[in-house]
Amino acid sequence: MSGLDDRPCDAAQALIQAAGSGSRLGLGPKAFVRLDGETLLERSVALFRDLVESIVIAVPAADLSRARSLVGGPGVSLIAGGATRSETTRKLIGEATAPWLILHDVVHPFATAASVSLLIEAAKTHGASAPGIVNTEYLYRLDGEILHAPGDVLIGQKPVVFSAEAVRRAYSTLDAADVSQDPSLLEVLEVAGIRTAFVEGSTRNIKITSPADLALAEAMVALEKRRAGR
Template structure:
């Protein structure tokens, strides 16, 4: 079986949440958000090798939380960089091979499903990449520099999520590039390197928790499950 790896990026500061502590450590359903996310990946495949990228100064906090919640999932914790690009590259540097597949996921997307994780690996194995996305629900307008706007066809656009999964060899080549300001996710890095991006169906439930409203929605989702 092809080696499978996951890099969970958890470098948020909590500024949009209006707090000073990292949002990935906030509890939902009695457990920090990041732990929910890790468990989704670990439960998807017992052989999956999971790395979590955290700011170096958050290591003691994470260690204390693992003790507090008796969290014993087998993961590797890696120091992140100043940007998402640097953090993913740090995680990639800890994978010793070019043979296999790697999924990159936001630490604050705890509702990713096993089906989506498996679909991303299966698609990337065939095509080189698999990037989760969902169609837009709302109407969209394109802003011009002069402040005017025009309607565009929302059917031509997608909202990008994670996981974003790639064949390791091409992913490593893509991350040899100099960082660019438009590198907002891994797909933009791989696209810049000249590799095609395969989109797969994500889920509207696969929310990224970044605001107090998101936190309330997440609590409600967990209550509806249990």
């Protein structure tokens, strides 16, 4: 693709969003919520340690020392997150140094190394890629109007892999573009002319937002352990 860095995709960097307050979950900052004895932050870092050159993590400013004690070390940098999700994303990208970037969120604790590898290969071709699953329910407006039937739309997941050059080009013109006040990364990439390519995601790649989500995640871990005879 024109304008994209042609260096190998092992020259990649993981950017981890871990600055959420976790207000809907009610257990404090999301980064430090525990699943199977590990914090969500530790699980995310473990996913990427052997996949990328380095990792940049955004956590709440008040928790930088706490996060550093858990995951600090060679190849790991920690910064204070922003006031909004998109501001945190922009700060992470501002710290990035690799030609290919992988944006992840600690609330997706079941993402796999295999899926990251597939996403990197897709991003090499399209400039950006993300996992997605096909919706299986009718989707409605708040007033009851039907928007989409089952199978009509995709539900996006994380991580997202994208060209650093493209996203920086998008941010350079973002203020003049017609985007929302808190744009998603995919919306930002569209400003640079990059349409994110979706690859098949997984229903296991759940997002932990509510107590019910955490209970489901705990049940998934317990089931995996029983199947493995542990």
